[in-house]
Each structure stands twice: as structure tokens, then as C-alpha cells.
Amino acid sequence: MTATATTQRRAAHTGVGRKSRVRLPFSAWHLLLAPLALVFAIPLIWLVLSSVMSNAEINRFPPALWPSGINLGGFRYVLNNALFPRWFLNSLIVSGVAVVSNLVFGSLGGYAFARMRFFGSRTLLVLMLATMAIPFQLTMIPTFLVMKSLGLIDSLGALIVPSLVTPFAVFLLRQFFLSLPRELEEAAWMDGCTRLRVLFRIVLPLSRPALSTVAILTFLTTWNDLTWPLIAINHDTQYTLQLGLANFQGRHHTQWAAVMAGNLITVLPVLLAFIGAQKSFIRSITSSGLKG
Amino acid sequence: MSPVPTPITISGHELQQRARRQARRRESATAWSFISPAVLIILGLSIVPTVWSFLLSFQADDLVTPSRWVGLDNYYALTKDPHFGEAVRNTLVYTALYVPLSIVLGLGLALVLNRRIRLVGLYRTLFVVPFVISATAQGTLFSFILDPQFGAANAVLRWFGVSPQNFFTDPAQALLVLVAISLWSGLGFCVVVYLAALQDVPQPLIEAARLDGAGRWHLLRHVTLPTLTPVSVFLVLWQTINALQVFDLVYVTTKGGPLGATTVIVYFIWEQAFKNFTAGYGAAAAYVLAVALFVIAAGLRVVRGRERNRLEGATR
Structure with a gap:
């Protein structure tokens, strides 16, 4: 808009007629968008490139901006000097359990709130919604004390228990279930199905979008979290990838190729998931906002 | 039975x-x-x-x-603690820069991407990708890129004849660099939220305004932006709450330094509770933050309610 306006104004100034105005073969907006998109992409491209560079290439001044060949020294260094495979597994376990249990407990809770009448349901729902407003910093110290008294500190259990089910999962699924037509379920009750059967056979198969939103957002938050693992975990065999990467960088900060190799290992699962299910990711991210 | x-x-x-x-x-x-x-x-x-x-x-x-019980001593000590004061100041500066920039730039980009131009999908993807990457990975990546000695940033600046910068090790720059990284990763969120909201701008309203002779600027100012108001209010709230809670990125990049230039409130809380083991003091600081977040959320809700009333009154 502004660009075309300026060209028009300039055309008027120089007395050049409107007809002779140079027409770009593409929208002028690309002149703004393309460089900006490049700025957004370059750090990530640089991450991939530098992970396959040799340390000599990086430590040169000025550093090389393109690798001379694929050098796996960084990856080798990472595997020899850190427990990245172990951390990868830990992260996978924590995120995997969190995703499954949020789907299960979120569905059960959400369904009860959406379709069942029971004593105390309104109070509970309000209470649960209110907990969404409690910032993590307020609860982290006592949560640490709770986990300590349960003997879970320094184990994956300390990471798993607090992320088993979030109010967000319950609330999002409740809202989705409410939007489904009741008639489908009523027919099943008439046939004598239990609530659990109705939920799993009829409601959940219709709830794929909401379930995928819960799965994606749970995966993103648990996989990417650093604060809580930093507090709950001391021993390096129990690190998650984020905690491992943060520590690895602190200890080997001159081994940039290796740090970038470790970084790539940390972000690759998220990047691949994002590329593979881009539509669902963007929808989930948007809804995390609009329904918050 | x-x-x-x-x-x-x-x-x-x-x-x-x-x-x-x-x-x-x-x-x-x-x-x-x-x-x-x-x-x-x-x-x-x-x-x-x-x-x-x-x-x-x-x-x-x-x-x-x-x-042991100390009454209000922890809260009283907070008001006297220069480190806490510094943490509050740093957090407020970070928030005051990040929130408006992310929202205004996000809105601008969304408005551009909402026009039917080619490659919109590719642009949107590139803007959103950094959002899914962990703050830890962002932090290590930019620690490398902005390394004064080995980093690519200074190599690129040299091409343009700019003298090498210290970035994270310069107390005057560190907080600004953190804002820039947060914009890199957080802008995409504002863009997709605004893009979704733009789909809901009623087309008949735009047609009608156009028939009445409204230009592009008028359309934007009097039709598009007002219908986006609820989303904008939400984004201000959401981004502010997230900005006031920034921690991971700071921990990975600067650890609050240099000279306390990037110590933010949550970093202060974490340090008190889990490094200095003064959990009571940390909890008091956490309560100060939580009350501030609550007041902001409640305040914005009131504003939103009033705005809604005003809009409804105008259409009546």
C-alpha cells in the first residue's frame, strides 16, 4: 500500500505520466516480505550449516559463512562428551507420557464437565479455570517441596507428575464436546452403552481436531520446557534435552560446532513435527491464543 | 445393578x-x-x-x-533490595519494548499477508517456525551467532563497515538483544492470531464501507481495526503476561548479566529460591509478580468490557 502510494507520488513529482510507471512482475509487497522472511530463516539455516562445519572453519576470523564440506566432528564430539541420546530418550518419555495422559484425563474430565450433571460441577469448573491464571512462578517452590517429599526429585517422575493433565486440556476438550450434537450420544445411551463407551466410541472419533490441538500444545510445552527441569533435576542422567543443551553450552562454549550439533538434535523433532503437520500446528497455536 | x-x-x-x-x-x-x-x-x-x-x-x-515466621519482613526487604528493583526495572523495559513491537509488527505483517499475494503460505511458515523452537535452543543459537569473537553477526557487520559489537557482554545492549530475539521467535504468534482474526472481519461491512467511498486507510482505520479490537486486547494481555515471566532465554544467554543488566523478575525469584536457598524471600517476590499479573489481567478485562459496551452503544 505504502510502496505503491510512494511510487505514485514520485511519478507525480517527476512529471512522469501514470502510464509509463514501471510495473513489477510481482506484487511490490514481496520487496518487503522476502527480505524479512530471509531474516527469520537465516538463524535456522545458520544452525544447520554450522553444525556440519569444522571448528577450524568457525574459529577462523572472519568465520566461514558456508561449510567447505559436511563435517560430522561436531556430532561426534556431542556423542563422546555428553549424554544426548539419553537426554533425547528422557525428553521423549516425559513428553510422550504427558501427551497421552493429557489426552486421556483431559477427555474424561472435559466430557464430565460437558455432558454430565453431578454435585459440585460448576464450582469445580470455575476453580479449574481460575488455576489457569496462577503463574508457574508462584507454585514452583512448593511444587519442588511436594516432589521432594514424594521422593521424586532427580527423577523423570518429578517432570511427569505436574504435566499429567492441564486445565487447558480439560477446558479445551469440554468446549469442543459441547459443540457436538447431543443426538448422536443419546442414541447410544438408549442402546445401553456406558458413558465410557459413548466417550471412546462416539465422541472421541469426532474430536480429532481438538485432540490434536491438545497433543500438539502439550508436546510443545513439555518438550521445550527448561525452568521446571532446571529446578527438579540435578543428575545428568535424568536431564531432558533442553536442560542438557543448556548445560552442554555452558561447559563447552568454545566448541561451537558441537553446541550447534546438540542444538539441532534438540530442535529437530519439533521442526519435523511442525513441517509434517503444519496446518494442525498453526491452528493449535492460534487457538491457544484465542481461547486463552 | x-x-x-x-x-x-x-x-x-x-x-x-x-x-x-x-x-x-x-x-x-x-x-x-x-x-x-x-x-x-x-x-x-x-x-x-x-x-x-x-x-x-x-x-x-x-x-x-x-x-521461622518473620511476618512481612520478606516483603519489606524486597522494597529495600536494589537487586529486586533492578529486576523489576529490567522486566518492565523488556516488556515495554517487546509487547508493543510484537503486536504492531504482527498486525502489520498479518495485514500484508491477508492480501491475496503469492507465497503467503511460505512467508507465514517462515514467520511461525521460530515460535515452536525452545527458548533454550534460541538462546544457544543466538549466543553463537552473536558471539563477539566467533559469531557470524560481527562478520556480517564487518561487510557493512560496522565495528564489532559486544551484544550479550555489553550491559547497554544485552537487554535489547533479548528483545530482538524474543521478537524473532514471538512475532509469528501475533501474525497467525491476527491472520485468523482477519478472516472473521465481516465482508459485507467492508463492501458497504467501500460503496460509501471509504478509501483503504479509512477501511483499515474504521472497519478492520475496530473489529480486531478484542483480539488486540487479548494479545496485549497475553504478550504482557508472557513478557513479565521471561526466564528461559535469560538463563541460557546471559544468566542475568552483565552486571545485572538482564536480571528479570523470574530470574531473581529462581536465584533466591534455588541458588541462595532463601525460599521465603523468593516466594514473596513471586507473590509480587503474581499480584501484578493479576492486576493487569483484571484491568484489561475491565477495559475490554467498557470497550464492548461502547461499541454496542454506538451500533444501537
């Missing part, structure tokens, strides 16, 4: 009622079995710790030895 054999003397009406009551009780039991895992975990790990934190904030506690 079959109904208990009943004596014939009980009327049919009463029987029906009893059956209904029984069914309701059974339903209630099922419902509670459905929600109890969620209730146990969510309430147990939020309400209980919230109360606990409140009690902690009136105690001197090192997480090991028995704590």
Missing part, C-alpha cells in the same frame, strides 16, 4: 422417583471418577502450592532447616 425388589404397596410414582434418584447418584459417581484424576492433579498442584507459597512468603526458609 438391578432395582431392589420393592413391596407392592409403594406407588408407581414413588418408584419412578426413586429410580431417577438412583440413576442420578450413579451418574454423579461416574462423573466424579472421570474428573478425579484431573481435579487431583490440577488442584493439588496449583491451589495447594499457591496457599503454601503465601505462607512461605511470611517465613525465613532455606528449604532444609525448619522455617
